[in-house]
Amino acid sequence: xxxxxEALIDNDPEALEESVxxxxxxxxxxxxxxxxxxxxxxxxxxxxxxxLVRDQVAVITKGAFKKFGETIVGVPxxxxxxxxxxxxxxxxDAAGYSIPAETLVAIAVSxxxxxxxxxxxxxxxxxxxxxTEAGEVVLQAVEAGEDANNLTxxxxxxxxxxxxxxxxxxxxxxxxxxxxxxDTYLNRLTEALQLLSLSLIVQxxxxxxxxxxxxxxxxxxxxxxxxxxxxxxxxxVTVIGIDAEGKALSAGKKEELQERQQAKVPDEVIVHxxxxxxxxIDVEAEVEVLPGYDxxxxxxxxxxxxxxxxxxxxxxxxxxGDASNSxxxxxxxxxxxLEVVSEVDRVAGVxxxxxxxxxxxxxxxxxxxVSLKGIVPxxxxxxxxxxxx
Amino acid sequence: xSIKIPHFRTPFQVVGKSVATVEQDSEQEVTxxxxxxxxxxxGSRIEEPEFGIPxxxxxxxxxxxxxxxxxxxxxxxxxxxxxxxxASIDELTEQITIKAANP
Numbered sequence: 001x002x003x004x005x006e007a008l009i010d011n012d013p014e015a016l017e018e019s020v021x022x023x024x025x026x027x028x029x030x031x032x033x034x035x036x037x038x039x040x041x042x043x044x045x046x047x048x049x050x051x052l053v054r055d056q057v058a059v060i061t062k063g064a065f066k067k068f069g070e071t072i073v074g075v076p077x078x079x080x081x082x083x084x085x086x087x088x089x090x091x092x093d094a095a096g097y098s099i100p101a102e103t104l105v106a107i108a109v110s111x112x113x114x115x116x117x118x119x120x121x122x123x124x125x126x127x128x129x130x131x132t133e134a135g136e137v138v139l140q141a142v143e144a145g146e147d148a149n150n151l152t153x154x155x156x157x158x159x160x161x162x163x164x165x166x167x168x169x170x171x172x173x174x175x176x177x178x179x180x181x182x183d184t185y186l187n188r189l190t191e192a193l194q195l196l197s198l199s200l201i202v203q204x205x206x207x208x209x210x211x212x213x214x215x216x217x218x219x220x221x222x223x224x225x226x227x228x229x230x231x232x233x234x235x236x237v238t239v240i241g242i243d244a245e246g247k248a249l250s251a252g253k254k255e256e257l258q259e260r261q262q263a264k265v266p267d268e269v270i271v272h273x274x275x276x277x278x279x280x281i282d283v284e285a286e287v288e289v290l291p292g293y294d295x296x297x298x299x300x301x302x303x304x305x306x307x308x309x310x311x312x313x314x315x316x317x318x319x320x321g322d323a324s325n326s327x328x329x330x331x332x333x334x335x336x337x338l339e340v341v342s343e344v345d346r347v348a349g350v351x352x353x354x355x356x357x358x359x360x361x362x363x364x365x366x367x368x369x370v371s372l373k374g375i376v377p378x379x380x381x382x383x384x385x386x387x388x389x
Numbered sequence: 390x391s392i393k394i395p396h397f398r399t400p401f402q403v404v405g406k407s408v409a410t411v412e413q414d415s416e417q418e419v420t421x422x423x424x425x426x427x428x429x430x431x432g433s434r435i436e437e438p439e440f441g442i443p444x445x446x447x448x449x450x451x452x453x454x455x456x457x458x459x460x461x462x463x464x465x466x467x468x469x470x471x472x473x474x475x476a477s478i479d480e481l482t483e484q485i486t487i488k489a490a491n492p
Contacts, residue, residue: 034396034422
């Protein structure tokens with residue numbers, strides 16, 4: 001185990017003992033430790049044990065960074081892999097044989113040095129044939145690593161298969177990889193981390209960065225748009241943020257966002273902020289209630305479901321996963337009729353949706369998808385009228 | 390009488406749902422600390438190896454055991470006890486009598 005560093009954890013037993021004594025003194029004013037007192041013995045004994053535990057905890061191994069690098073930074077360590085090769089096996093006759101999986105063979109490296117290989121899977125040689133197909137038997141090195149690469153000698157059986165007369169290597173062995181040692185991985189991880197930039201480059205960077213400001217729950221970034229004109233505006237981005245309730249940001253918050261992000265992009269890039277557009281949606285639905293369910297309760301549940309679905313708080317969030325902690329915002333431009341039907345149909349107690357109509361508030365209800373206003377729209381629940389049959 | 394500043398009673402004892410305690414600086418508390426000193430061979434307490442009395446098992450040349458050794462150990466480890474300088478050892482029963490007072 002190679003040690004990377006030791007964390008600054010106080011492991012002085014006298015300091016730990018002092019800390020415990022201070023806590024007892026805080027609980028019992030006037031309390032003083034006595035060397036012969038039982039609690040003093042216990043405190044000193046536990047302080048010594050804690051010292052040992054803290055010594056262990058303080059040690060940070062290089063291996064710990066492999067887990068960090070793989071899971072947090074996305075730089076997986078290079079793991080050892082065995083070399084492989086294909087081979088053709090010839091039998092003593094055409095009676096039909098089976099070459100079991102994990103049959104061991106040896107391939108000469110040089111002189112009398114050999115490396116072990118084994119068959120990856122069982123291979124059948126049908127009756128009437130005296131050999132496998134060319135390269136049909138895949139061999140894999142028993143020990144992973146690069147040492148088993150570039151071998152060309154024909155394999156020799158280690159396991160006793162009396163019906164095998166000859167084994168021929170079709171190609172040289174290849175693909176063996178040594179496991180990356182800890183120092184090499186740390187160097188590679190360090191370089192990868194140096195490539196990470198705090199500058200905002202792609203849309204997703206702006207969206208994630210916006211959430212760093214208190215009060216901004218999520219944001220969507222539109223590239224090549226100045227927030228006003230619909231024509232393309234090169235080297236300009238517009239970021240639209242909302243709070244946790246789906247409300248547009250205050251002027252001060254938008255200014256804070258704009259200044260923060262402008263400072264994180266090259267000079268020629270201009271960052272704008274804008275508000276989303278809200279569209280109120282009316283829904284009229286008739287549902288059949290399952291036997292055993294209370295009609296008014298189901299109607300109430302359907303209305304609540306629709307209100308949630310058509311709320312700016314949830315609009316555009318991913319349908320699966322932990323939406324409450326998600327920065328994802330799919331810029332959905334339409335309320336799709338069939339999605340609304342699906343939402344209603346999923347409510348507990350609803351047997352089927354008999355009829356359903358949707359429309360932008362103030363317009364005639366229908367069964368068509370409803371386009372939302374604006375370039376970054378959010379839906380709002382308008383009049384929700386649900387009846388149970 | 391309720392105990393204002395508690396210390397564990399030795400030997401450790403659980404009474405009902407609580408732990409038996411003695412009042413700090415009381416005669417009982419100081420006495421049990423002196424007993425702890427006299428019953429602990431030096432080196433047996435890892436955290437405080439000098440605590441206790443020397444193991445005189447192999448000290449065959451001098452007086453065995455020495456009352457002065459006990460008095461010195463008490464003075465070292467239980468400063469609350471004022472040793473009166475009287476110590477006697479009954480060699481038949483191996484009982485040690487030491488007079489000390491809580492100043």
